[in-house]
Amino acid sequence: MIPTPDLSHLKAEDYDRVYEPAEDTFLLLDALEADQELLKALKPSICLEVGSGSGCVSSFLGSILKDTTLYLCTDLNPHACVCTSRTGSQNRVALNPINTSFMEGLGQRLHRSIDVLLFNPPYVPTVEEEAAQAQDGRDIQGSWAGGNDGMDVTNRFLGLVDDMLSERGVLYLVALKQNNLPEIQERMKAHYGLEGEVALQRRAGREHLFILRFRRSQQTLCKDP
Amino acid sequence: MVRLMTHNLLACHAKGCTTNNFPLALKDVQIELRESDFNPDFLKGFLPKLDWPALVLAARQLGDETLPLQQPEMLDDEFLKNLHHVLLEIHIEEGSMTCPNCAHVYPISNGIPNMLLAEHEIG
C-alpha cells in the first residue's frame, strides 16, 4: 500500500481557494496505485499533471516513480500552484508548478514528450457561461464548473493531448458517467488513434466516477522496455 | 520553485509569436541554492530533452560558468555533477522571463512562473 500523501500542512483557508482532495482524487490515486508496475516499466522521463490543485495526485505519483522523472504541474489557479509546491515539499517530491492554462507555454518544447499525463478536470455540468467565468476567475469555482455536460473544459483539453503525449505515453483522465464516456473514447480513437479504456470506476454518493486510461494504438503498456 | 530544468521547457506563446520565442531571458532574479540528491541516470535520460545552448545561456545569466558551450560526448562525473547543480539545485524564487521576440514579460513569484496571458494575447 502506498500511503496517501501527507496534507496536514493544508488548512481550511487553503481549501477556501483550492480544491480539497475528494472521492475523484482518491479514485485517481487508486488507479495509479493499481498501475504502478506499468508506470515504472514505462520509465517516464516527463510527467505532467494538468490542474494539480492541492498537489495530492502528483505527490502520490512521486512516491511511485521517485526521483527518476520530472514532475510538471500546471493550474489556472495561482493558489493551487502554491499548494502544489507546498505539498511537494511536505512529501519530499520535487513538484514543479506552473501557473498556466492546460499546458500553455510548454507546448512548443514538449511536443509529444509527455510520458504520463494526468487530469482530474472540472467535470460538473453547469451552464456554459458559468464554466467560462470560472475559467477566467482562476479560483475555486474553476475546480468544478465544467459547462455543457460537464465537458467544456475536458473537451478543450482532449484536443491538446495528441500534441503532448509521447509515443509510449499514457493519459489518465477522471470523468463522470454523465460526461458520455463511449463518445469520448470513440472520438479519441477516430481523431487521434488514442485507445481509451476504463481503468477504474466507483460510485461515490450521487457521482458515478470513472478513470479513463488512454494510450496510442498498438502500444502495449506492459511490455518490458 | 523554478529550476533551470523547467525554464528550459518554457517558450513564449503570445499570439503570433512563433519564432525566436525561446529561451525566455531571465531578469532581476533572486535565487536560492538547495541541495538535492544526485541521480546520474535521470540526468543522462534527460539530456536529449534539453536545449543545450539555452541551458548554458541561462546558467551564465545566473553567474554559473561550469557548463561547456558544447555538450560533451563523454559524460564524466564532474560534468554530471555540474549539470545536476545547474538543473536542479538553483531555484529562482523571484524575477521575470522576457520573450526575446515580442518582449512579453512572464513573472516569477514565490518560485512559480506565471505563463498566463490576457484573452487578447492568446495565440
Ligand SMILES: C[S@@+](CC[C@H](N)C(=O)[O-])C[C@H]1O[C@@H](n2cnc3c(N)ncnc32)[C@H](O)[C@@H]1O
Ligand atoms: C477537480 S480539481 C482537481 C484537483 C486535483 N488534481 C485533485 O485531483 O484533487 C480541478 C483542477 O483543475 C484546475 N483547472 C481548471 N481549469 C484548468 C485549466 N484550463 N488549466 C489548468 N488547470 C485548470 C482547477 O483550478 C483545479 O485545481
